[in-house]
Amino acid sequence: MSTNIFSLNHASLIVANINISLVFYCEVLCLQQVDRPDLGFPGAWLQLGAQQLHLLELENPDPITGRPEHGGRDRHVALNALALTPVQEALNKAGIGYTMSISGRRAFFCRDPDGNAVEIIEWA
16 A cells, blocks of 8 residues: 655744744744744744744653754654855854764754754765
């Protein structure tokens, strides 16, 4: 039986403060915020080509401390980039650390202000 599921529509992350998170995702990573319906709690939708990343300002049931230092050993979302260098420069300017992927691909992991792991992969 073949599957009818063919792509990822969106991923969502829990954040403590949508305004702080939007600085990271929109100003540092340069993602584009798009309209979001009133869902009864704060949040934001960010467009990534045909997919989206949804930020949900809700109480986080997961610990944000004690997570693995390298994001590749934690749950994470992976975002494609045309080039890593501009993203690395933006993270360096913002004082946000990252670790290179140990897979051998051109990729690295960083964490958002809430400790969510984000992988950035250079899409060649």
